[in-house]
Amino acid sequence: MNTDKTINTAKRVLKIEAEAITGIAKQLDANFAKAVTLILNAAGKVVITGMGKSGLICKKIAATFASTGTPAFFLHPAEGAHGDLGMLMKGDVVIAISNSGETEEIVKIIPLIKRMGAKLIAMTGDVNSTLSKAGDVVLNIGVKKEACPLGLAPTASTTAALAMGDALAVALFETKGFNEKDFALLHPGGSLGRRLLRVEELMHTGSNIPMIRVGSLMKEAILEITAKRFGIAGIIDKKDRLIGAITDGDLRRALEKGDNILHKKVENLMTKNPKRIEKHAFAESALKMMEDYSITALFVYKDKMEDKVVGIVHLHDLLKAGVV
Secondary structure (H helix, E strand, O other): OOHHHHHHHHHHHHHHHHHHHHHHHHHOOHHHHHHHHHHHOOOOOEEEEEOOHHHHHHHHHHHHHHHOOOOEEEEOHHHHOOOHHHHOOOOOEEEEEEOOOOOHHHHHHHHHHHHOOOEEEEEEOOOOOHHHHHOOEEEEOOOOOOOOOOOOOOOHHHHHHHHHHHHHHHHHHHHHOOOHHHHHHHOOOHHHHHHOOEHHHOOEOHHHOOEEEOOOEHHHHHHHHHHHOOOEEEEEOOOOOEEEEEEHHHHHHHHHOOOOOOOOEHHHOOEEOOOEEEOOOEHHHHHHHHHHHOOOEEEEEOOOOOOOEEEEEEHHHHHHOOOO
8 A cells, every 4th residue: 555645545535525515615695594494483393314325414414403402303215205204294394415406216205295295405416406496495515526536426525415414503503592501401421411510410518518607716627627528618707608718738738837726716727719610510610620720629609699608519529420
């Protein structure tokens, strides 16, 4: 194998496919906005259909739609002609993908899609094709050439279709105001789900929060730190507002100086304005704060307007949850 030749081939393919995406971006017009509006206003679901390599792209687009808040599924056009069109109903939107616009299996089911009262978005590389003429909206995904040197294997054309599908999905969830909380609800499993955990799902509350009042003696603080085992105790004033904190590190530093700290008041040794985080924040944000400030625990507030502690989250909680 000639290494240089192989690398040059790869570069050529990537360049052609990048140009394909740039090309369809330049072709975008008002039809794209019409397609988004059609899906947003649909009373039913989104059904995506395509044959062969386009069918594989359709499956990925359907998965992307579903994971970003737009219910969608893949319909095999050949199976559709043999009964699976029963999945369709009035109010659905069908996205049919065919580079030529003349794929036999798709052309065959177009009249049935129309008869059922579903809207049709044609995604094709030929705006004069049968599919294009039947579409309520047409998205042009035509490319100048395939990356395949024979011009036969779908390469740049399928890349363009996939990119257009992603563009639709992102435009839809931005328009709908789909946010991190919505995303977390749809991705509860795996590393992604763990990253999207909220602090309130991991924090310790109530009597488990290490807390003592201003005016208390340091020996009480030591007992609280030892009992709650977070390596920290918060100091609250008469109105239950957090005004400071004492950590086991503070204790060690004071002892290294030779101070007799047991009968000193906590406010004499506390660190003012300890780091805090809102309970609705992502656990990943809590981890970043701990890393940035080289600390192992954060006091948790209800929101940024509140000044009372509702919980505490420790680095060990994040480790156990798999956030790290």
